[in-house]
Amino acid sequence: MSETVESVSALIIQKLLANPKVPRDIDGNCKIMDDLAFDSLAVMNFVMEVEDSMDVSVPLDKLADIRTINDLAACVVDLKNKG
Amino acid sequence: MTSLFSKFDGTAGALGSLVEAGGRNPFSVVIEKPVSSTVGIIEGRETLLFGTNNYLGLSQSPRAIKAAQDAAATCGVGTTGSRIANGTQSLHRQLERRIADYFGRRDAMVFSTGYQANLGMISTLAGKDDYLILDADSHASIYDGSRLSPAQVIRFRHNDADDLYKRLKRLDGTPGAKLIVVEGIYSMTGNVPPIAEMVAVKRETGAYLLVDEAHSFGVMGERGLGIAEQAGVEADVDFIVGTFSKSLGTVGGYCVSDHPELELVRLNCRPYMFTASLPPEVIAATLAALEDMAEHPELRTQLKDNAARLHAGFHGLGLNASKQVSPVIAVTLEEIGQAIVMWNRLLDLGVYVNLSLPPATPDSRPLLRCSVMATHTAEQIDKAIEIFKQAALDAKALPAAA
Numbered sequence: 001m002s003e004t005v006e007s008v009s010a011l012i013i014q015k016l017l018a019n020p021k022v023p024r025d026i027d028g029n030c031k032i033m034d035d036l037a038f039d040s041l042a043v044m045n046f047v048m049e050v051e052d053s054m055d056v057s058v059p060l061d062k063l064a065d066i067r068t069i070n071d072l073a074a075c076v077v078d079l080k081n082k083g
Numbered sequence: 084m085t086s087l088f089s090k091f092d093g094t095a096g097a098l099g100s101l102v103e104a105g106g107r108n109p110f111s112v113v114i115e116k117p118v119s120s121t122v123g124i125i126e127g128r129e130t131l132l133f134g135t136n137n138y139l140g141l142s143q144s145p146r147a148i149k150a151a152q153d154a155a156a157t158c159g160v161g162t163t164g165s166r167i168a169n170g171t172q173s174l175h176r177q178l179e180r181r182i183a184d185y186f187g188r189r190d191a192m193v194f195s196t197g198y199q200a201n202l203g204m205i206s207t208l209a210g211k212d213d214y215l216i217l218d219a220d221s222h223a224s225i226y227d228g229s230r231l232s233p234a235q236v237i238r239f240r241h242n243d244a245d246d247l248y249k250r251l252k253r254l255d256g257t258p259g260a261k262l263i264v265v266e267g268i269y270s271m272t273g274n275v276p277p278i279a280e281m282v283a284v285k286r287e288t289g290a291y292l293l294v295d296e297a298h299s300f301g302v303m304g305e306r307g308l309g310i311a312e313q314a315g316v317e318a319d320v321d322f323i324v325g326t327f328s329k330s331l332g333t334v335g336g337y338c339v340s341d342h343p344e345l346e347l348v349r350l351n352c353r354p355y356m357f358t359a360s361l362p363p364e365v366i367a368a369t370l371a372a373l374e375d376m377a378e379h380p381e382l383r384t385q386l387k388d389n390a391a392r393l394h395a396g397f398h399g400l401g402l403n404a405s406k407q408v409s410p411v412i413a414v415t416l417e418e419i420g421q422a423i424v425m426w427n428r429l430l431d432l433g434v435y436v437n438l439s440l441p442p443a444t445p446d447s448r449p450l451l452r453c454s455v456m457a458t459h460t461a462e463q464i465d466k467a468i469e470i471f472k473q474a475a476l477d478a479k480a481l482p483a484a485a
């Protein structure tokens with residue numbers, strides 16, 4: 001089972017689009033807080049959903065470095081490979 | 084050149100529209116004079132206080148006031164130093180012994196605030212390879228403690244023992260100790276955790292457990308020790324953190340534990356070491372308030388009855404109030420605008436409560452956070468319910484009667 005940044009990024013986008021408030025034209029380079037207008041709490045809550053789908057925990061200190069959807073995907077892939 | 088203050092533009096805009104919508108800045112209310120534990124003068128008018136943390140009314144305890152006066156007269160008004168240098172007087176040791184004995188624990192550390200107690204304990208206990216496992220709705224002092232700690236920080240879903248278990252299981256095989264942090268009563272919503280289930284998870288996974296009893300101390304349990312006592316799981320709680328600033332009506336924080344290493348924590352805990360200790364009059368008042376609390380268990384019964392009365396009143400009006408009965412009762416509204424109008428109407432009509440706006444609320448909806456006291460009379464509670472009805476109608480948070 002090898003996830004790639006592309007596959008995880010696609011899954012994250014799919015999850016984001018389930019929220020009607022999220023713009024329809026997002027891609028992996030979108031900044032989660034700036035472009036999607038998520039506040040810090042909304043980001044943490046959204047990451048929890050991604051954690052559950054991917055069966056991985058993303059420590060909060062890692063979140064500080066994450067800006068884009070691709071950053072989040074890369075972080076998840078990295079954690080999966082370590083695990 | 085970039086302004087140092089441009090980062091506050093968002094706050095300035097939000098505050099501006101808040102004041103415009105309601106006429107007041109909700110974050111700069113002044114209690115001009117406390118009349119009693121339940122009434123204060125605000126804007127020149129007697130106002131019912133339903134937004135304090137003074138659950139037992141002890142901020143106005145005659146015994147505590149006298150003790151503070153005597154201590155100031157004999158010991159002075161401040162220590163001018165840290166607990167590990169010149170800031171420990173015999174009163175500090177006496178309070179630590181008293182708190183530890185009250186909880187039936189080996190030792191206690193007293194901090195200058197409850198915020199610092201969480202900051203200190205969490206950041207010091209969880210080291211580099213360790214994991215902090217926090218409830219998603221944790222208080223800011225718990226989050227800030229986790230930022231000061233070098234440990235990895237993982238959130239679990241609020242009050243969800245299965246989710247806690249799942250996240251701990253994912254860490255199977257990782258080196259490093261795991262410290263779970265939960266609260267006895269969540270300060271914004273009044274939610275109470277399924278502590279027995281969490282203890283079972285802790286046991287199965289070999290984690291440690293810290294419970295912040297800030298709002299549950301003096302409120303829950305036969306002797307007022309909090310949720311751990313009420314649920315009969317005290318032996319499984321490694322660390323209890325709490326504050327004197329709520330049920331005891333003074334200021335200061337503490338941690339009690341049976342782990343003998345608490346003595347070593349004192350020498351590694353920056354929020355304990357690098358700040359001045361509590362002044363003698365506060366320590367003396369806290370000791371006195373603790374005697375009041377120990378001698379008057381009926382205050383807790385009265386508090387429960389009062390909480391049930393306000394809770395039933397809100398639900399009777401059809402307001403979306405907290406499900407569980409606790410002294411913290413939150414009324415959730417759908418829109419921020421509505422919450423601002425309602426909060427202002429409440430104050431116009433003579434009731435002070437706390438206005439909580441997202442993102443400081445758990446689910447992006449605004450809350451009117453109400454708190455009940457043992458010293459509220461039935462008449463005061465009924466009057467507050469009447470005023471809530473009027474304010475909710477004015478804010479269109481309740482449908483006008485047909």
Ligand SMILES: Cc1ncc(COP(=O)(O)O)c(C=O)c1O
Pocket residue numbers: 196197198199201222224266270295297298326327328329334335336
């Ligand atoms: C859950 C919780 N923990 C800790 C604190 C901090 O206590 P203090 O205000 O005494 O510093 C508070 C209150 O502010 C709280 O609500």
